[in-house]
Amino acid sequence: MSPSTVIAMLLAIIGLPILMTPVIMYSCRFSEKLRNLLSVATASIVFILSLLLYPFVIGGGEIQFTLFEVLPNLEISLRLDILSFCLAALASFIWLLSTIYSINYMATEHACSRYYPVLIFTLGACQGIFFSGDLFSLFVFFELMSLIAYILVIHEETEEAMKAGYKYLVMTIIGGLALFFGIIIVFELGGTVSLGVGVIIQEVSTLAFIAFICFLIGFGMKAGMFPLHVWLPDAHPVAPSPASALLSGIMLKTGAYGLLRVIFHVFSPEMLLQQGWDNILGVLAVITILLGSAVALTQNDIKRRLAYSSISQLGYVLLGFSILNSNAIIGAVFHIFSHAFMKSVLFLAAGAIIWKTGKRQVSDMKGIGRQMPVTLGCFSIAAFAMIGIPPLNGFLSKWTLALGALDANMPIYVLVLLISSLLNALYYLPIIIPAFFEAPGETSPDSDAGHDEIQFDIREAAPAMVAVMVVLALCTIIFGLTPNNIAFTLSRLTAEFLLLGGAF
Amino acid sequence: MTEVLNALLLAFLIVCAVGVAYIRDLLSAVILFSSFGLIMAVIWQQLSAPDVAMVEAALGTGVVALLLVAAISKTERAE
Amino acid sequence: MGLTDHFPVLIIVIFFIAAFLSPLVYRLARKFSAALILAVLTAALGMAIFLLLEVQQAGTVLYHLGGWPPPWGIELKADPLRLYILLVVLSVSLWIFIYALRDLHHELKKRVIGWYYTLYAVLVGSMSGIVLTNDLFNLFVLMEICAISACAIISIKEDRECLEASFKYLILSAMGTGCFLLGVVMLYMATGYLNYGFLQVELAEAFNYYPRNIFTAAALFIVAFGTKAALFPLHVWLPDAHASAPSPSSAMLSGVVIKIYAFALFLMFYEVFPRELLATIPLNEIILWLAGLGTLFGSIYAMLQTDLKKMLAFSSIGQIAYIFMGIGFNHDLALIGGFYHIMVHAVTKGMLFMVAGVIIYSTGIREIKDLVGIGRSLPITMVAFAIGGASMVGLPGTGGLISKWFLALSALEIGRPVFVLIILASSLLNAVYYxxxxxxxxxxxxxxxxxxxxxxxxxLGCMVAGIVVVVVSGFYTTPVVNLLEQSLALIF
Amino acid sequence: MEILAGIIDNYYYMVAIILFVIGMYTMLTHSNMIKKVIAMNIMDASVFLMFVAVGYAHGSQAPIITEGNDVLYANPLPGALILTGIVVAVSVTAYALSLIVKIYRHYETCDYDEICEIRSLE
Structure with a gap:
């Protein structure tokens, strides 16, 4: 594939959704079918285009291309390497499935003429983040995505949603300003913010440290890092479920992606390790993991519980970044994949339950597995993957992370991973077990209902929704301990690419 | 001799200015202000700027005082 | 001498001629009176562009009024920087005037509209004069004309708030010009010149003999232009004046007029005073801190407002402080940022006041709390408001980011990261109220x-034009930044 | 002593500054609007006084050229400028007074503090 074709494809991947937004908005006037069709078509074209880049990147291809200069040495540019490919392919895949899921889920909701264009626009902005060739364009797309996603967060327009949305917006702007500060320091110190020049900041200085902290705030805010996670448990649950799946599954990862870029292209891992700046990230990651899991235990609203779980899972990724050796980076990148699949399934399943039964509280979900066995089945698989039961993908990522921690001589991190897994089990199993093994509406455990013949009273969600969940649940299995694990291979290649500075 | 005269005139200027600031009756203040302007015109004459002095006497003192009186007659006299 | 040689003075003079003709035309042929002003604005814009092209090729043009050479004659100077500011002034004025054509009929009585055109022409003419002049006393006269016409386009509405606000503005601006004139006398005492170029040469010499005179003059200039441009503690007149005026006047005053004085202060510091002055006493430091406080307090005050136009007016206090910050850093990157912000803020604030005007025109609402749900009926208007707000906050993709980028970069360049924090904090505060x-x-x-x-x-078309400019200025910055770099290279 | 000598040498300037301060003080502290306008005029006049004093050299004559004698003339430039200045000041005064009359029609008072009070009560 020639570089110009690749660039054209990148432009199409970013531009198509953004250009389609007004078209979709306009099509709402004619028919809902057309609108849905256009949305799904756009998402699938983006997905296919992303996949088509596979042979190029797997052959070690790397492209850095300047679109135009905004200011001297400050440009809007595109970049394709294996890391961006991984994230982009993953994002477009989940996006496609969420869009399909939305068609049924949103059919009964209001203001769909706003929902679909925004959904597709966010896809474009998100792909823009992954294909940005420098920090400035990354920043532009990052803010664009965050601000537009606000409309998804407040979709319900309830008082609660508005409040959560406002919190989200303020945090986004704080994060954006921190990023601005960081980027400008990098520009001042290095004279460029391009990701294609290797390490930008070579020397340690106070300003460099401030920049690091700023990036940590900016991207960590998006990734739900402690203590900047406060917006996340409010914002994710109030969004419509497919949007929550995307918010938790993909948009959180943009923060992690940004940190990865900063660690490897702005600073260098050696520098971080020498200065001990990785410890800051490590400590915050551990707190994030434990806090997220612990608070999730206390939540009764299922989507809030899932949101807190997202916080703790992103903690794994950050932990991987802080350890900074080969296994840990593989684990972290692979966990980005795993968590995207797992959390999307969980949110979509929760959405299906809410859609079908209107139940949001965990305590009301007894026996629901008998009504919606496939949904709950998918939910269970994803939850087991979260807990880290082999042969699911969650196990593989934890295993690799733990290997990385041992390589770095940090057994304490392994302990953290174990504790967190235990906590995961503690908050997922109380959803799953009563759902399958208790009769609906049952209140007192001392009755003899346990001896009843299990009655299946199947009232599943719409077939398209179920199909989406099944596909994603299968992904958690396929990308587990299977011999031909493409996600794991990609993560390995990414880690090699990052640690060896692009020479692989 | 002219030095002394000038010094006296300057002292008068200050007295007039302070008087304008302190007098509560606006019409009296305007009159004081006119005398301020006239003394100013004399000083400028002393400083070899007769053209300015003439303009000040006519405009700065005459017209402005007229305008002020007109304004006071349309509004109120006491501060 | 061909006609083109007289362009510097023609740009100013045609406005005054138009101002005299306008009431006459309004009485005789009402239809053409607006067209007259439009034609004059367009002609001036064309001349300014022509001059800019010429100046870029042949270097700075000095025009001697009436053929009298300086130091006795009045001199007009057309260098790239002044022409940039002039272009901003003229194009924004033209844009606001087109908007005003429809809005005025709603806000003003019919019989005063002809006078409004006159005042508008005088205002624009005097501003062009302030930009182009190279003579301190000429600057004083033009400043007074500008102040009177600015007051007049506020008070032309003749309701009680407008009258009171414009009186307050008049008194404080008289104080400002008084201080300015005293400063001019101080400089004249030390050197015997009023021409900028002669002053700069002579002051470098006189600085050794009369340092106190020159310091006093500098301090007086800061007070004078600070008052006129609403630098933080001297801003008290601005909110009332800008909020109560008819919307096109507000757009004009907030968008253009206050910047002219900031630019005049810049000229004082970089073209009049010798460079050693700023090295000896930290005058720019004073401006810098006042500007820093201004960005914060302007935003905080704006947050407390309940009236939409008042909020916008307070926000101007914060935004003008960015321009002063650009002057205060004494660094070419900061000046690029400051001057870029002159352009960006002129367009953005003009657009925001247009939005306020449209809302008042369409619904009569002024209170912020009544704006709930208005976006569904006035979508383009509120999109313009959203984009304008984004530019004020400095979100990426808007011009506001670029100016903040330059300011922050120069703050780091001279090793003052605390000002980056101030800029960021004020951005956050802006976000909180927009x-x-x-x-x-x-x-x-x-x-x-x-x-x-x-x-x-x-x-609506005017607002859409505003949106386009705000967004384009966030990405396509090359021509303006190149022009600014080129023109600041003449100073640094 | 040196400072005192300096003051005595420059007494025109000193008086001008004193007047400027008196004018500014009156303008900013008095609440009556007509008083403010008068004070504004005093302030302007003081600056003009200073300007004229700058143009005057000790013992110089008015700049009216008479043939034949070689005498010291006062600098004519400040005079020319002040003429403009006076005209500007008068027009500002006229405008301010017309505003005051109009404000008086609306508020029935010339006192700025009272106006603020009325507005805050609304």
């Missing part, structure tokens, strides 16, 4: 139905 308005306008349903009057196409 965002809720946008959100409420689009998201919540209004409970009581508001009566809407259809908005004329011209007004």
């Amino acid at each position: 965002m809720p308005i946008v959100i409420n306008a689009f998201m919540q349903q209004e409970e009581t139905k508001i009566e809407f009057k259809p908005v004329p196409r011209v007004m």
Whole structure:
């Protein structure tokens, strides 16, 4: 594939959704079918285009291309390497499935003429983040995505949603300003913010440290890092479920992606390790993991519980970044994949339950597995993957992370991973077990209902929704301990690419 | 001799200015202000700027005082 | 001498001629009076562009009024920087005037509209003069004309708030010009010149003999231009004046007029005073800190307002402080940022006041809390508000980011990261008061139905033009930044 | 002593500054609007006084050229400028007074503090 074709494809991947937004908005006037069709078509074209880049990147291809200069040495540019490919392919895949899921889920909701264009626009902005060739364009797309996603967060327009949305917006702007500060320091110190020049900041200085902290705030805010996670448990649950799946599954990862870029292209891992700046990230990651899991235990609203779980899972990724050796980076990148699949399934399943039964509280979900066995089945698989039961993908990522921690001589991190897994089990199993093994509406455990013949009273969600969940649940299995694990291979290649500075 | 005269005139200027600031009756203040302007015109004459002095006497003192009186007659006299 | 050689003076003079003709034309042939001003604005714009092209090729043009050479004659100077500011002034004025054509009929009595055109022409003419002049006393006269016409386009509405606000403005601006004139006398005492170029040469010499005179003059200039441009503690007149005026006047005053004085202060510091002065005493440091406080307090005050136009007016205090910050850093990157912000803020604030005007035109609402749900009926208007707010906050993709980028970069360059923090903090504060308005306008349903009057196409078109400029200035910066770099290279 | 000598040498300037300060003080502290306008005029006049004093050299004559004698003339430039200045000041005064009359029609008072009070009560 020639570089110009690749660039054209990148432009199409970013531009198509953004250009389609007004078209979709306009099509709402004619028919809902057309609108849905256009949305799904756009998402699938983006997905296919992303996949088509596979042979190029797997052959070690790397492209850095300047679109135009905004200011001297400050440009809007595109970049394709294996890391961006991984994230982009993953994002477009989940996006496609969420869009399909939305068609049924949103059919009964209001203001769909706003929902679909925004959904597709966010896809474009998100792909823009992954294909940005420098920090400035990354920043532009990052803010664009965050601000537009606000409309998804407040979709319900309830008082609660508005409040959560406002919190989200303020945090986004704080994060954006921190990023601005960081980027400008990098520009001042290095004279460029391009990701294609290797390490930008070579020397340690106070300003460099401030920049690091700023990036940590900016991207960590998006990734739900402690203590900047406060917006996340409010914002994710109030969004419509497919949007929550995307918010938790993909948009959180943009923060992690940004940190990865900063660690490897702005600073260098050696520098971080020498200065001990990785410890800051490590400590915050551990707190994030434990806090997220612990608070999730206390939540009764299922989507809030899932949101807190997202916080703790992103903690794994950050932990991987802080350890900074080969296994840990593989684990972290692979966990980005795993968590995207797992959390999307969980949110979509929760959405299906809410859609079908209107139940949001965990305590009301007894026996629901008998009504919606496939949904709950998918939910269970994803939850087991979260807990880290082999042969699911969650196990593989934890295993690799733990290997990385041992390589770095940090057994304490392994302990953290174990504790967190235990906590995961503690908050997922109380959803799953009563759902399958208790009769609906049952209140007192001392009755003899346990001896009843299990009655299946199947009232599943719409077939398209179920199909989406099944596909994603299968992904958690396929990308587990299977011999031909493409996600794991990609993560390995990414880690090699990052640690060896692009020479692989 | 002219030095002394000038010094006296300057002292008068200050007295007039302070008087304008302190007098509560606006019409009296305007009159004081006119005398301020006239003394100013004399000083400028002393400083070899007769053209300015003439303009000040006519405009700065005459017209402005007229305008002020007109304004006071349309509004109120006491501060 | 051909006609083109007289362009520097023609740019100023045609406005005054138009101002005299306008009431006459309004009486005799009402239809053409607006066209007259439009034609004059366009002609001036054309001349300014022509001059800019010429100056870029042949270097700075010095025009001697009446053929009298300086130091006795009045000199006009056309260098790239002044022409840039002039272009901003003229194009923004033209844009606001087109908007005003429809809005004025709503806000003013019919018989005064002809006078409004006159005052508008005088205002623009005097501003062009302030930009182009190279002579201190000429600057004084033009400043007074500018102040009177600015007051007059506020008080022309003749309701009690406007009258009171414009009186306050008049008194404080008289104080400003008084201080300025005293400063001019101090400099004249030390050197015997009033021409900028002669002053700079002579002051470098005189600095050794009369340092106190020159310091006093500098301090007086800061007070004078600070008052006129609403630098933080001297801003008290601005909110009332800008909020109560008819919307096109507000757009003009907030968008253009206050910047002219900031630019004049820049000229004082970089073209009049010798460079050693700024090295000896930290005058720019004073400006810098006042500007820093101004960005914060302007935003904080704006947050407390309940009236939309008042909020916008307070926000101007914060934004003008960015321009002063650019002057205060004494660094070419900061000046690029400051001057870029002159352009960006002129367009943005002009657009925001247009939005306020459209809302008042269409619904009569002035209070922020009544704006809930208005975005559904006035979508383009509120999109313009959202984009304007984003530019004020400095979100990426808008011109506001670029100016902040330069300011922050130069703050780091001279090793003062604390000012980056101030800039960021004020951005956050801006976000806190702009965002809720946008959100409420689009998201919540209004409970009581508001009566809407259809908005004329011209007004909508003006706002759309504003949106385009704000967004384009966030990406396509090369021509302006190149021009600024080139022109600041002449100074640094 | 040196400072005192300096003051005595420059007494025109000193008086001008004193007047400027008196004018500014009156303008900013008095609440009556007509008083403010008068004070504004005093302030302007003081600056003009200073300007004229700058143009005057000790013992110089008015700049009216008479043939034949070689005498010291005062600098004519400040005079020319002040003429403009006076005209500007008068027009500002006229405008301010017309504003005051109009404000008086609306508020029935010339006192700025009272106006602020009325507005805050609304």
